[in-house]
Amino acid sequence: MIKKWLIEMGSPPLFYKWSTKILPWLFISAILILGIGLFWGLLFAPTDYKQGDVYRILYIHVPSAILGQSIFMFMAFCGFINVIWRAKISGMMLKSAAPIGVSFTLLALVTGSIWGKPTWGTWWVWDARLTSTLILFFIYTALIGLHSTIDDKTKADRAVSILSIVGLAIIPVIKKSVDWWQTLHQPSTFTITSSPSMSPDMYQPLLICLIGFYLFFALLLTLNLRNEILERERTKNWVKQLLGGVG
């Protein structure tokens, strides 16, 4: 059952049809949950006694930093599938996820430096987590740059897949090695093993924001992927029928 579903999802036309069905739901849930999280976090969560209202940028900063890393994992996962099973759609997924991932990483860097100015007194410090995020950003740009130089899209997907696998292997090493090098940043907000150090009033909206960001990513990915599918399959019959012979 699941296997059949997976095989069907691997076919661009079937995926396109299926995504048309879920797209409205995805859209509504993403906007709703993101809206609730942001409103709650930015307007109703209590003010921090040390940092004042500045800390509220965390409701954007933390989810986007987490997303930046998760999207890379997702890309490497797609890369594995693409290299091993040559599933076309996984390559398209990888390609569609890259610009979203690089945007979230950039957003995390920018909001982080806006947050850093009033709290640390400087836009940038050479701290371990800032540095590894910056390197993650460079790795994203390397992936996107590589994709744009290869004309054949399927080959470009495969090349980027290979590089993203290397990235997956090396990112833990980068994180660990910069950790030894410098650490100033506050410890992770989320850990699975221990209870959060924040008060629940601040923590709950953050969790909702995070879920909202994930849904927002799913929405953007689906939209991007649909465009990618249409562009690459534009010579196929099903696309021509879909567009009423316009292309």
Add this chain to the structure above:
Amino acid sequence: MIAFRRSSTYITPLIFFLIVVTFFPLALGPQESLLSSLAPGVIWIAALLASLLAVETIFSEDFRDGTLDDFFISLEPSFILVFAKVMIHWLITGLPILVASSIAAIILYLPLDSFIPMLLSLLLGTSFMSLLGALGAALALGKSAILSAIIVLPFSVPTLLMGTSVITSSLNNQDFSGFLMIMGAMLALGIPGLCLLTVEALLLNYE
């Protein structure tokens, strides 16, 4: 082994490395204390740049004259042949850098006690860079040389950090064996992993 017939192939990285190293005292001033504390970083940055210098030549010539086609037709596993290409690249860039690094260390006033750690870290680090460079070259085959450098450089961060940590720890009389072991582990994983992915990347050009 044809690479050795033209002396320029292995002289160029060596001279490039020394020029980059020379520029740091010129830009920062010749104070001995400053230079010796900056020496690990300077040597490593120069080594990274020099090892990337000749990176696109690893496969480009063989691809153009068809030697690469023979690689994949031959009965030898292509993995071994790629590994051989990587070793040759190391011999024409890594080894000259290793030789030149002693000169660099002298002109940057690095204490003599730190020479052995420096050479060990460069030995492991430049080998890893050759492996990584081969993958970059295979992915950017037929494209601009700068592309493979941009692909490879973000991935070389651990090598840079570990390599400089080895030399800095030895300057401060601390134990540096841990950093060397991690570099060795990366190399040990990199030989099978990166070579296989390089084969995969080269095969992209034959579809």
